[in-house]
Amino acid sequence: MKFIRKTTLSTEIPTASMPDIIFMLLIFFMVTTVLREYSGLPIEIPKAKRIEKLKSKRHTSHIWISKEGLISIEDRLFNMKNIRNIIYDKRVADPQIVISLKADEQARMGLIAGIHNELRKADALKLNYSTKMSPD
Amino acid sequence: MRINRRFRGGEIPTSSMADIAFLLLIFFLVTTTIDIDKGLGLVLPPEGETIEINKKNILNCLINSSGMVLLGGEPVNPKDVSRIVKDRLRENNKLIVSVKTHEKTRYKDYIAIIDQLKMADATRISIAETD
Numbered sequence: 603m604k605f606i607r608k609t610t611l612s613t614e615i616p617t618a619s620m621p622d623i624i625f626m627l628l629i630f631f632m633v634t635t636v637l638r639e640y641s642g643l644p645i646e647i648p649k650a651k652r653i654e655k656l657k658s659k660r661h662t663s664h665i666w667i668s669k670e671g672l673i674s675i676e677d678r679l680f681n682m683k684n685i686r687n688i689i690y691d692k693r694v695a696d697p698q699i700v701i702s703l704k705a706d707e708q709a710r711m712g713l714i715a716g717i718h719n720e721l722r723k724a725d726a727l728k729l730n731y732s733t734k735m736s737p738d
Numbered sequence: 739m740r741i742n743r744r745f746r747g748g749e750i751p752t753s754s755m756a757d758i759a760f761l762l763l764i765f766f767l768v769t770t771t772i773d774i775d776k777g778l779g780l781v782l783p784p785e786g787e788t789i790e791i792n793k794k795n796i797l798n799c800l801i802n803s804s805g806m807v808l809l810g811g812e813p814v815n816p817k818d819v820s821r822i823v824k825d826r827l828r829e830n831n832k833l834i835v836s837v838k839t840h841e842k843t844r845y846k847d848y849i850a851i852i853d854q855l856k857m858a859d860a861t862r863i864s865i866a867e868t869d
Contacts, residue, residue, distance in 0.1 A: 621755035628763045635770050648849040652856035656775040667845075702775055705845050711801075712841035714848070715868040722785045731849055732777040 642666040643674050648707040650733040661698050663689070664732075667705035671713055682716050689724035704732040778852050780863065795832045797823070799855075803840045805847035816850055823858035838866035 643666040656662050665685070666674040673680050675688055693699055701721060705714060721729065799819070800808040807816050814822060827833050835855055839848055855863055 617753065617756060621752070621759045624756055624759035624763060628759060628766065631763065631766060631770075648846045650778055650849055650853035650856075652778065652853055653776045654779055656777070659775070662775060702777060707844065707846035707849070709845040710841065711839040711843040711845060711848055712868055714845055715839070715841075715865075718782060718865060719867075722782050725785065727782040727784065729780045729782055730775070730777040731780065731852065732775060733849060733853075735776070736853075 641677065642704060643668040643672060643706075645669070645704060645706040646708075647704060647732050647734055649736040650731075651736045653733055653735060656700060656702060656730055661696055662700050662702050662730075663692050664702045664704055665717065667703065667709050667713060667717070669706040669708040671709070673713075673717070682713075682720065685717065685720045686724045689721060689726050693724055693726045698728075699726055700728040700730055701726050702730045702732050778849065778856060780852070780865075782865075791834060795830065795834055797826055797833055797835045799835055799837045799851060801837070801839045801843050801847055801851060803842035803844075805844060805850075807851065816847070816854065819851060819854035820857040823855060823860050827858060827860060832862075833860070834862040834864055835860050836864040836866050839868050841868045843868075 642664065645666060645668055664675070666672075668674075673682065673685065675685070680688065689701065703714070703717065718729075721727070797810050798808075799810075802808070805816065807814050807819060809819060809822060810826075823833075823835060837848070837851060837855070852863070
């Protein structure tokens with residue numbers, strides 16, 4: 603017995619749905635891109651060589667310290683004694699939180715040491731001094 | 739004069755749509771700057787914990803308000819700290835570097851010293867309270 607094969611395969615890739623696929627990709631990238639949430643204070647961060655990347659943006663909380671001694675968390679100004687409460691709440695909500703300290707290079711150590719103490723009292727021990735890459 | 743216009747089908751050409759969407763996608767990919775936070779990591783000691791440490795294993799590093807450094811009792815250039823600490827670590831691997839700053843020390847000078855200690859692979863860094 604002999605089979606008669608009718609090969610009527612079209613050799614073209616259907617491109618009609620291609621724009622839809624690419625639009626989906628575009629929308630995916632637009633949705634997943636996290637833009638900067640808080641603007642913080644105008645600061646000039648110091649430079650260092652041995653820097654490491656922060657692992658996750660989601661588990662990071664920033665503290666801005668300007669050279670005038672202002673302290674800002676999530677675009678609100680705080681007193682030194684209020685930091686403990688807000689950091690403690692953050693720490694309870696997310697146990698693996700890393701505090702990123704964005705301090706101006708002209709800030710005084712008296713203030714930074716105060717922040718250290720408050721963070722220790724709030725039990726948020728993972729700290730990261732935000733720095734730029736040193737050019738040389 | 740009259741132009742003879744004939745209607746030839748009302749379709750929008752969709753073959754180049756994919757190219758347009760690709761261009762948009764690439765435009766967004768290029769213009770999105772993801773700023774990754776970078777910095778010097780440090781783990782603070784828990785509150786209320788004091789450990790007695792043998793005096794031999796402590797290297798004091800004092801920074802004054804004008805950024806001058808006193809390492810183990812001797813004034814040193816801040817750029818030499820990593821070299822000296824590296825030598826000291828080779829002699830004694832239990833060495834703890836205790837960094838103490840003045841209240842008016844600039845943050846920049848402090849970061850420079852922490853960076854130097856990181857360069858010397860000193861993992862045990864202690865931050866003493868300021869005066």
